[in-house]
Amino acid sequence: MLINNAGIALPDDLTDPAVLERHLAVNLFGTHAVTQAFLPAVTRSRGVIVNILSVNALAPLPFIIPAYSVSKAAAFSLTQSLRARVAGQGVRVHAVLPGPVDTDMLRGSDVPKSSPESVALAIFDAVDNGEEEIFPDPASAPIAAYWRDSPAKLLERQLAHVARGSS
Numbered sequence: 246m247l248i249n250n251a252g253i254a255l256p257d258d259l260t261d262p263a264v265l266e267r268h269l270a271v272n273l274f275g276t277h278a279v280t281q282a283f284l285p286a287v288t289r290s291r292g293v294i295v296n297i298l299s300v301n302a303l304a305p306l307p308f309i310i311p312a313y314s315v316s317k318a319a320a321f322s323l324t325q326s327l328r329a330r331v332a333g334q335g336v337r338v339h340a341v342l343p344g345p346v347d348t349d350m351l352r353g354s355d356v357p358k359s360s361p362e363s364v365a366l367a368i369f370d371a372v373d374n375g376e377e378e379i380f381p382d383p384a385s386a387p388i389a390a391y392w393r394d395s396p397a398k399l400l401e402r403q404l405a406h407v408a409r410g411s412s
């Protein structure tokens with residue numbers, strides 16, 4: 246199992262492209278680079294890739310962390326494409342979309358947070374259950390039921406099928 250967990254979140258206002266690039270470097274290109282490095286081994290073992298994203302992949306926090314949100318949305322799209330491309334080789338690719346978790350990233354923020362331990366356990370349970378998108382905490386969990394039948398998920402399935410058929 247490859248877990249892409251590393252990430253940064255810096256407050257910004259979208260005025261400085263360097264801040265956007267910094268987020269993309271870690272949250273998108275870091276995930277991409279590590280995945281490419283380990284993909285042969287994961288494929289040989291018919292393993293699992295778990296990308297730790299955020300609910301902000303689905304909807305941004307425009308006045309707090311918009312650049313982070315852009316990078317997580319991009320990493321979600323990367324996750325979806327990778328999922329389709331390696332499915333035929335027996336590799337499963339999961340997207341984890343947590344709400345606030347009590348780690349250094351949210352130190353100083355007084356929003357309600359879930360414990361890292363509870364989130365980690367929920368992620369492993371959901372991977373065992375084969376859930377493609379994982380909403381591992383009380384803040385994100387209500388999205389799960391809507392997500393499965395959402396237009397975005399239906400379209401993802403349709404387009405992945407078209408891609409397989411035409412390759």
Ligand SMILES: NC(=O)c1ccc[n+]([C@@H]2O[C@H](COP(=O)([O-])OP(=O)(O)OC[C@H]3O[C@@H](n4cnc5c(N)ncnc54)[C@H](OP(=O)(O)O)[C@@H]3O)[C@@H](O)[C@H]2O)c1
Nearest residue numbers: 250251252253271297298299343344345346348349350351
């Ligand atoms: N905390 C939340 O509320 C929350 C919510 C949704 C999603 N997430 C996601 O959860 C993941 C883990 O975040 P966290 O909450 O545990 O944040 P964290 O406490 O700030 O930890 C971030 C981790 O990423 C590593 N990292 C950052 N930049 C790196 C780089 N360039 N190369 C290698 N490692 C790097 C850090 O390593 P060093 O300590 O060595 O720098 C650290 O281990 C992230 O992808 C984050 O976006 C967090």
